[in-house]
Every structure is written in C-alpha cells, then in structure tokens.
Amino acid sequence: HLDTARLLEQLRQLGAVGQDAVGGGRTRIALTDADKAGRDLLVAWMREAGLSVRIDRIGNILGILPGAATASGQGGLMIGSHIDTVRHAGALDGCYGVLAGLAVARAFRDAGVVPTRALVVAAFTNEEGARHQPDMMGSLVYAGGLSLQTALDAVGTDGSRLGDELARIGYAGKLAPGALVPADYLELHIEQGPVLEAEGLRIGVVESLQGISWQRITITGTANHAGTTPTRLRHDAGYAAAAVVAFLREQVVAAAPASTLATTGSLRFEPDVINVIPRKAVFTVDLRDPDEPRLRAAEARLQAFLAELAEREGVVIETERLARFEPVRFDGALVGEIEASAQRLGLSHLRMTSGAGHDAQMIARIAPAAMIFVPSRDGISHNPREHTDDDQLIEGARVLLDVVRRRLGG
Amino acid sequence: HLDTARLLEQLRQLGAVGQDAVGGGRTRIALTDADKAGRDLLVAWMREAGLSVRIDRIGNILGILPGAATASGQGGLMIGSHIDTVRHAGALDGCYGVLAGLAVARAFRDAGVVPTRALVVAAFTNEEGARHQPDMMGSLVYAGGLSLQTALDAVGTDGSRLGDELARIGYAGKLAPGALVPADYLELHIEQGPVLEAEGLRIGVVESLQGISWQRITITGTANHAGTTPTRLRHDAGYAAAAVVAFLREQVVAAAPASTLATTGSLRFEPDVINVIPRKAVFTVDLRDPDEPRLRAAEARLQAFLAELAEREGVVIETERLARFEPVRFDGALVGEIEASAQRLGLSHLRMTSGAGHDAQMIARIAPAAMIFVPSRDGISHNPREHTDDDQLIEGARVLLDVVRRRLGG
Ligand SMILES: NC(=O)NCCC(=O)O
Ligand SMILES: NC(=O)NCCC(=O)O
Numbered sequence: 001h002l003d004t005a006r007l008l009e010q011l012r013q014l015g016a017v018g019q020d021a022v023g024g025g026r027t028r029i030a031l032t033d034a035d036k037a038g039r040d041l042l043v044a045w046m047r048e049a050g051l052s053v054r055i056d057r058i059g060n061i062l063g064i065l066p067g068a069a070t071a072s073g074q075g076g077l078m079i080g081s082h083i084d085t086v087r088h089a090g091a092l093d094g095c096y097g098v099l100a101g102l103a104v105a106r107a108f109r110d111a112g113v114v115p116t117r118a119l120v121v122a123a124f125t126n127e128e129g130a131r132h133q134p135d136m137m138g139s140l141v142y143a144g145g146l147s148l149q150t151a152l153d154a155v156g157t158d159g160s161r162l163g164d165e166l167a168r169i170g171y172a173g174k175l176a177p178g179a180l181v182p183a184d185y186l187e188l189h190i191e192q193g194p195v196l197e198a199e200g201l202r203i204g205v206v207e208s209l210q211g212i213s214w215q216r217i218t219i220t221g222t223a224n225h226a227g228t229t230p231t232r233l234r235h236d237a238g239y240a241a242a243a244v245v246a247f248l249r250e251q252v253v254a255a256a257p258a259s260t261l262a263t264t265g266s267l268r269f270e271p272d273v274i275n276v277i278p279r280k281a282v283f284t285v286d287l288r289d290p291d292e293p294r295l296r297a298a299e300a301r302l303q304a305f306l307a308e309l310a311e312r313e314g315v316v317i318e319t320e321r322l323a324r325f326e327p328v329r330f331d332g333a334l335v336g337e338i339e340a341s342a343q344r345l346g347l348s349h350l351r352m353t354s355g356a357g358h359d360a361q362m363i364a365r366i367a368p369a370a371m372i373f374v375p376s377r378d379g380i381s382h383n384p385r386e387h388t389d390d391d392q393l394i395e396g397a398r399v400l401l402d403v404v405r406r407r408l409g410g
Numbered sequence: 411h412l413d414t415a416r417l418l419e420q421l422r423q424l425g426a427v428g429q430d431a432v433g434g435g436r437t438r439i440a441l442t443d444a445d446k447a448g449r450d451l452l453v454a455w456m457r458e459a460g461l462s463v464r465i466d467r468i469g470n471i472l473g474i475l476p477g478a479a480t481a482s483g484q485g486g487l488m489i490g491s492h493i494d495t496v497r498h499a500g501a502l503d504g505c506y507g508v509l510a511g512l513a514v515a516r517a518f519r520d521a522g523v524v525p526t527r528a529l530v531v532a533a534f535t536n537e538e539g540a541r542h543q544p545d546m547m548g549s550l551v552y553a554g555g556l557s558l559q560t561a562l563d564a565v566g567t568d569g570s571r572l573g574d575e576l577a578r579i580g581y582a583g584k585l586a587p588g589a590l591v592p593a594d595y596l597e598l599h600i601e602q603g604p605v606l607e608a609e610g611l612r613i614g615v616v617e618s619l620q621g622i623s624w625q626r627i628t629i630t631g632t633a634n635h636a637g638t639t640p641t642r643l644r645h646d647a648g649y650a651a652a653a654v655v656a657f658l659r660e661q662v663v664a665a666a667p668a669s670t671l672a673t674t675g676s677l678r679f680e681p682d683v684i685n686v687i688p689r690k691a692v693f694t695v696d697l698r699d700p701d702e703p704r705l706r707a708a709e710a711r712l713q714a715f716l717a718e719l720a721e722r723e724g725v726v727i728e729t730e731r732l733a734r735f736e737p738v739r740f741d742g743a744l745v746g747e748i749e750a751s752a753q754r755l756g757l758s759h760l761r762m763t764s765g766a767g768h769d770a771q772m773i774a775r776i777a778p779a780a781m782i783f784v785p786s787r788d789g790i791s792h793n794p795r796e797h798t799d800d801d802q803l804i805e806g807a808r809v810l811l812d813v814v815r816r817r818l819g820g
Contacts, residue, residue, distance in 0.1 A: 086681065086683045086685065086686050087681035087682070087683050087686070088633065088681050088689075128685070129684065129685065130683045130684070130685075133684070135684075135685065191638070192635045192637075192638040193635065193638030193639065193640075194638075194639075194640070194643060210637070212637065214684060214685075222790070222793065223498065223792055223793040224789070224790055224791065224792060224793055225602045225603070225765065225766055225790075225791040225792045226671065226673035226675055226696045226698070226792075227602075227620070227622065227671065227696070227698050227764075227765040227766040227767060228601070228602040228603030228604075228764075228765030228766050228786075228789065228791060229603065229604075229671075229765070229789065230603075230604070230668070230671075231659070231663050231667050231671065232667070233604060233789065236659075236673070238655065238673075238674050238675070238677065239655055239656070239659050239674070241652070242651070242652040242653075242654075242655035242656050242674070243652075243656050243659075244652075245648065245649055245652035246649070246652050246653050246656040249641070249646075249649050249653075253641050257641050257642070258640070261636065261637065261639075261640075261641065263636035263646070263648075263685070263687055264648050264649070264652070264688075265636055265648070265679070265681075265682070265683050265684045265685055265686045265687065265688060266679060266682045266683060266684050267648060267677060267679050267682070268678070268682075269675070269676060269677050271496065271497035271498050271675075272497070272675070272676045272677070272678075273496050273497050273540045273675050273676060273792075274539065274540070274543070274545075274624060274675045274676050274694040274696055274732070275496065275538070275539065275540075275545065275673070275675055275696055275792065276496050276497070276675045276792040276793075277673055277675065277792075278674075278675060279498075279793070284684040286636045286637070286684055286685055288636070288637050322684070354637075354638075355635065355637040355638030355639070356635055356637040356638050357637060376638075379634070379638065379639065379643065380632070380634055380635075381634065381635040381638060382633055382634060382635045382636075382683075382685065382686040382687075383632065383633040383634055383686075383689070
C-alpha cells in the first residue's frame with residue numbers, strides 16, 4: 001500500500017524549503033544553505049522510514065532498505081533523482097522522484113515485506129548545474145564519467161569551489177561514489193514539457209533522452225564611449241553576444257526547428273553601464289538534439305559563426321565546454337516493464353524521449369535504467385508555475401511501485 | 411601664468427581616488443563613497459586657491475572667485491564639468507575641465523588680478539548617469555530642465571534613491587540650483603573620440619553636440635525549461651532582447667552608419683541560469699545622432715520593431731525614457747573666440763561636433779556656452795586606457811585661460 005497522503009505532504013514540506021520572498025517559487029541551488037536544509041529534512045525522513053543513510057564524497061545521499069540477498073545495497077534496485085533546484089523553481093522537479101522512491105520503500109516496510117534485493121533511494125548532488133557545471137554532476141561522478149577531484153574543484157558562477165561548499169554544509173561523506181553498483185535504476189519525474197498534456201495521456205514511458213551540449217562563451221572587445229566611437233571602430237562585445245544569440249535561433253534552430261533547441265539562459269556584460277560599449281560579454285549556450293550527428297552539426301555551425309564574428313568585429317571569442325552528453329537509449333527490458341505496468345493499471349501512456357537531462361542518463365552508463373514521466377501543466381518547468389495534479393502524481397508513483405514489485409517481490 | 415605642474419599633479423591625485431583593484435581604472439560613480447572622497451579633495455583645493463565654495467541642493471559644487479563687478483558669482487563666467495566617473499574609467503573625463511578651471515582661477519589669484527566679473531568653477535553632480543539617470547543631471551537641474559524633486563527621487567540601478575545617497579555623503583547643500591546665473595559658460599574636455607588624433611590636430615573648437623536618446627527596455631516572457639520547451643512554444647525574453655540589439659546595429663545604424671549610433675551598454679537576464687529560458691531581460695538603448703529628425707526616425711524604427719517582436723514572440727515589452735536631449739548648437743561668439751585663441755597660440759584646430767553629452771549642453775539653455783576639446787589617444791574613453799599627452803592637456807588649458815582673459819581681463 002502506497003501512503004499517497006504522506007507523499008503529497010512531504011512534497012509540500014520540501015517545496016517550502018528555500019521559498020522565495022516573492023513569486024511563489026523556491027531557490028534551493030545545490031550546496032547552498034537552502035539545499036542543506038532540504039537534505040536534512042530528507043535524511044530525517046529516510047531514517048524515520050527505517051532506511052540506513054549513507055553519504056558519498058560528492059554528497060550523494062543514499063537511503064538503503066536492505067534486501068534478502070543484498071543487505072549493503074550492492075546490486076540493489078536504485079530509485080533516484082535530485083532535490084536541488086534552479087533559481088525560482090517549482091516544487092516537483094527532482095523532489096517528486098526522490099520522495100516517490102521513499103514512498104515505495106515505506107510501502108515495503110509498512111507491508112512487512114523484505115525485498116529480494118536491496119532498494120536504494122538516491123538523491124544525487126547538483127543535478128541542475130545552476131551554479132556549478134556540469135549538471136547531473138552527482139550521478140555523473142557516481143557513474144565514473146567525471147573524476148571526484150574535478151567535480152570538487154568546479155568553480156561556480158559566484159566563484160565558489162564546489163568542494164568547499166559541500167564541506168561547508170556538512171555533506172562531504174566518506175563513501176566512494178559508485179561503491180554501491182545498482183543492478184537496475186528507475187527514475188520517476190514530471191515531464192517538464194508539453195507532450196503528455198497535449199496528447200491527453202497519463203504516463204510517459206521514457207525510452208531515450210536527447211543529447212546536451214553546454215558551453216560558456218566569453219567575448220572580449222574594447223570598452224569605449226557610446227557617444228564618440230564611430231560604429232566602424234567599435235569592438236562591441238555586447239553586440240557580438242547578441243548576434244550569436246540571434247544566429248542560434250534564426251539560423252541554427254530554424255534549420256531543424258522540431259529537433260534542435262538552443263537557449264542562452266545566462267548573459268552578463270562588463271562594465272554593464274548605459275553609455276559604455278561593453279568590454280566583455282559572458283554567456284551560456286545550451287544546445288540539445290535527440291540526434292547526435294545533428295547536435296554535432298549545430299555545434300559546428302556555432303563554431304564557424306564565432307570565428308567569422310571574431311574576425312568581423314575584431315573581438316576575441318573563447319569557448320569553454322561546461323557539459324556534453326550524447327543522447328541515451330534506455331534499457332529495453334525496463335522500458336517494456338514500465339509500459340506493461342501502465343497498461344495493467346489502466347493508465348494511457350506513450351513511449352517518448354526526454355528533453356531534460358536526468359540522473360538516469362548518467363546511471364545508464366553503469367546499470368540498466370529507464371524513466372517514468374507524468375504530465376506537466378502547460379508544459380512549464382523551471383518556473384514557480386510548474387504543476388502536476390495530485391492524482392497524476394499518485395498515478396506515477398503507482399506505476400513506479402508496480403515495476404519495483406515485479407522486480408523485488410512484495 | 412598657468413601653474414601647469416600643479417594642474418597635472420591634481421589630475422593625478424584625483425585620478426587615484428576610487429582606483430580599481432585591477433585593470434588600472436577608477437570607479438567614482440556619482441554619490442558613492444569614492445565620489446565623496448573626490449569631492450572632499452576638490453573642495454579642499456578650491457578653498458586653498460582662495461575660492462569661496464557653495465554647494466547647491468543637487469550637490470553641484472561651485473568655487474567662486476569674486477569679480478570687481480559681481481562678488482556673488484551672479485552674472486559671472488562659469489567654467490564647469492564633472493568629477494564623477496563611469497565604472498572602470500579613465501582619469502581625465504570631466505576632472506580635466508574642473509581642474510583646468512581651478513588652474514585658471516589660480517592664475518588670476520597668483521597674478522593678483524581681480525577679474526571684471528566673478529569666475530565660477532563648477533563641478534556638476536552625476537554627469538555620467540552611470541547609476542542614476544538621466545546623465546548631466548546636476549547641470550540639467552541647474553538649467554531648470556529637470557525639477558530638483560524628480561532628480562532627488564531618481565532610483566538607481568542598485569535601487570538607491572539619489573537624494574538619500576546625496577545626503578548620505580554630506581553634499582546636499584542649501585543653495586537653490588541655478589540661483590547663480592552665469593553670463594557665459596566654458597567647458598574644456600578631452601574629445602573622447604578619434605577625430606582630432608586622426609586629423610593630427612591639437613584643439614577641437616566644439617560648435618555643436620549631438621542628440622541623445624536613452625531608454626530602458628524591459629521584456630517579459632515566460633521562464634521555462636531549456637531542454638523540454640519546443641521553440642514554437644517559447645516566450646524567450648533573452649532571445650527577444652538579443653534580437654533588438656542585433657536589429658539596432660544591423661538595421662538602424664546600418665541605414666546611416668556615419669550618423670546614427672546605437673549602444674546597449676547594460677543587459678541583465680532573469681533568472682540568469684544556464685538551463686532556464688529567461689523570464690525577463692532588462693537592457694538599455696543609447697541612440698545618438700547630430701540630426702534631430704534622423705534621431706527621431708531611429709527611435710521610431712526601434713518602436714515599430716518592438717511592437718512587431720512582442721507580437722511575434724508573445725512577450726510583453728515596456729520602454730522607459732531615461733534621458734532625451736536634442737542636438738545643441740553652441741554660442742557663435744564664444745566659438746569664434748575659442749577659434750581665435752587657438753589661432754593666436756599657434757595651435758592647429760578644427761570646428762567639430764561632440765559625440766558625448768556634456769554639462770555645457772545643459773547650461774547652454776541658460777547662458778551662451780561653448781567647449782574646447784583636446785585629442786584622446788586611440789579615441790578611447792570610458793576605459794582605463796583613456797589618455798591625452800601632458801603637453802596636449804596643457805595646450806587645452808592655455809586656450810581656456812586665453813579665452814577667459816579676453817572676457818574677464820588679466
Ligand atoms: N530535469 C532537469 O531539469 N534537469 C536539469 C538538467 C537539464 O538542463 O536538463
Ligand atoms: N562626457 C561624457 O562622457 N558624458 C557622459 C554622458 C554621455 O553618455 O555622453
């Protein structure tokens with residue numbers, strides 16, 4: 001039996017941690033004080049549910065319900081996601097998957113059923129990558145795709161070192177990341193996009209995840225007076241940055257509008273004064289495509305445009321890779337089991353691809369993995385208006401529990 | 411006799427107030443602590459030179475050398491400029507004109523000559539408009555072009571109220587702005603542009619000043635997930651802002667490249683996170699043209715583009731006027747006298763227009779005014795690399811003294 005009231009109540013409580021003064025959102029960026037408060041709450045809830053809690057050296061939180069065969073969590077079934085957020089976030093992105101995992105563990109405990117293998121509920125560090133890049137960092141380190149040291153040395157947008165922040169909030173654990181290798185991995189998440197709602201369907205059976213390419217671009221020109229500098233003598237870092245953002249939308253995305261996505265979410269000028277031509281512009285480029293060759297082509301077109309622009313405007317352009325993940329195809333057997341569960345529970349469903357990156361994408365490197373989606377109202381996420389109806393949240397958790405039961409008994 | 415060594419020494423000393431930790435510049439934004447430190451130094455130097463110092467209610471500093479006919483400064487000859495700076499500024503913009511005015515007053519004192527009318531050395535508040543708009547604020551209030559109350563109520567880019575900052579640094583004086591009406595006004599300034607250097611000339615005889623249009627534009631879209639939101643469903647405030655900046659350069663400026671200038675010096679995104687489509691973009695537009703109808707046409711094209719863009723992208727666009735000054739033609743007689751002085755001193759010269767806004771532009775509303783320029787190396791200003799050779803600085807001050815002598819005796 002799934003205690004759905006408790007699940008919804010915990011979602012509400014965790015969603016209240018780090019609430020913004022205005023706008024109804026919350027900001028629980030990884031390894032800030034608000035993230036620590038959220039972690040403390042989660043750890044308390046895990047203990048209360050009888051899980052043994054272990055923290056690894058990148059701060060991933062593992063709550064372990066021992067299995068008949070595997071007490072340690074080695075070779076267990078892992079249900080994971082994250083509890084960090086972007087700035088001014090909704091309440092569901094990440095938390096839903098972690099707390100549903102906890103609800104599944106509670107269901108086993110409450111029923112007095114010992115799973116055949118251990119059940120591990122994981123909350124991975126810094127999935128969002130809002131301050132320290134790359135995103136999906138905790139699960140990437142867990143899967144061996146990034147060295148612990150490189151991750152700890154990551155410098156954030158505020159100049160902070162990730163390892164220092166992790167130690168500061170008291171979540172630099174002892175366990176080696178990846179020490180417990182799961183035999184299978186499931187992640188339940190809100191879709192964060194418009195597809196399920198548009199199709200009027202209840203469950204997304206996620207069989208793949210698109211590729212993600214993140215860069216930070218720094219353009220250096222010459223600060224000069226806005227009133228006295230003839231246009232032909234300008235080296236305007238601000239205009240050059242704007243030209244890149246416009247190029248991405250009007251040329252790169254326009255060439256494959258149903259496939260390639262481009263976003264500049266962060267952009268800063270220096271000195272950022274009304275009558276001074278910007279000396280410097282620093283901005284991010286987020287490129288995505290489910291098709292790897294097409295993602296490569298978008299990156300190449302951007303690169304060529306930057307070279308041309310540097311020449312034309314007399315500016316220096318540097319690019320720094322912040323994250324690069326190829327598209328991932330999830331485990332066919334698990335995907336099939338999710339589909340069968342939805343079917344069994346009488347929930348309409350659709351095989352689909354994920355637009356967002358998820359920890360499942362990283363863990364798929366070391367274990368068979370798949371994901372379950374529920375609809376997002378108006379397809380909105382990374383926004384305080386992110387919303388999924390309670391009954392839909394419960395349906396997703398029921399599918400998760402059903403799949404787990406088929407694998408672990410109970 | 412002009413004490414040129416003292417002038418250069420004072421320029422060096424004032425230029426050291428508010429020095430940046432790196433980059434060799436200084437940041438003395440109006441009504442900050444650094445501005446207060448600069449003001450204190452200037453006031454001490456004025457007193458030391460025997461001037462009586464008066465501060466008006468917008469914080470303009472007036473150093474008065476009484477004349478034979480006019481002891482109070484009423485109907486005097488005013489030499490003015492400013493000592494506030496942009497962020498990471500050079501040492502000369504503004505300070506040169508104020509300190510050269512002080513050097514001229516000292517020359518009268520040292521020679522024991524009482525001018526026929528009072529000589530007033532003015533340092534106007536917030537000429538740069540880097541934090542609180544409009545720019546040329548102190549001289550604009552002085553000339554009656556902006557009410558004292560509106561100026562005091564100006565809210566800065568950091569949310570501060572100008573009047574509070576002014577009181578905080580102790581420069582909210584008692585004198586009504588504009589109480590002392592000058593009979594003539596001169597301003598000596600670095601060119602801040604490339605013309606004199608390119609032509610190999612020593613003195614700019616400034617006969618006009620281009621129009622300036624400043625706006626703040628706020629675009630509000632919808633924050634959403636960078637990976638899950640199809641392009642056709644986006645309301646991307648960041649892309650829309652970039653499209654405006656690109657449009658200004660590629661369409662508006664391109665239509666009259668030798669006349670219209672457009673600059674976006676400041677731009678900020680919200681929430682400014684790599685994988686979040688910006689909900690909001692706030693940026694400035696600085697448009698200039700020596701020709702008023704052409705400046706109006708540029709404003710109109712921008713307005714039309716914004717309307718089109720709002721429709722196309724489904725974003726809300728608000729514009730706020732921060733400053734608007736029509737082109738100004740300086741006093742023909744004064745311009746002629748400057749030209750004659752340069753001629754007499756054997757200095758090559760050119761009648762020219764000013765690209766930058768200056769306090770002279772405001773004071774021209776209440777008194778005959780004109781300006782003298784000296785060359786700027788590489789045409790660079792609003793940059794720590796701003797530079798004019800000492801001998802050129804001295805030549806400019808000599809022309810200023812010569813013009814003043816012709817008007818005030820000595
Ligand atoms: N699920 C989610 O929002 N992940 C953040 C990483 C991304 O930008 O896709
Ligand atoms: N001289 C000067 O830099 N004035 C600042 C106002 C402007 O932007 O032109």
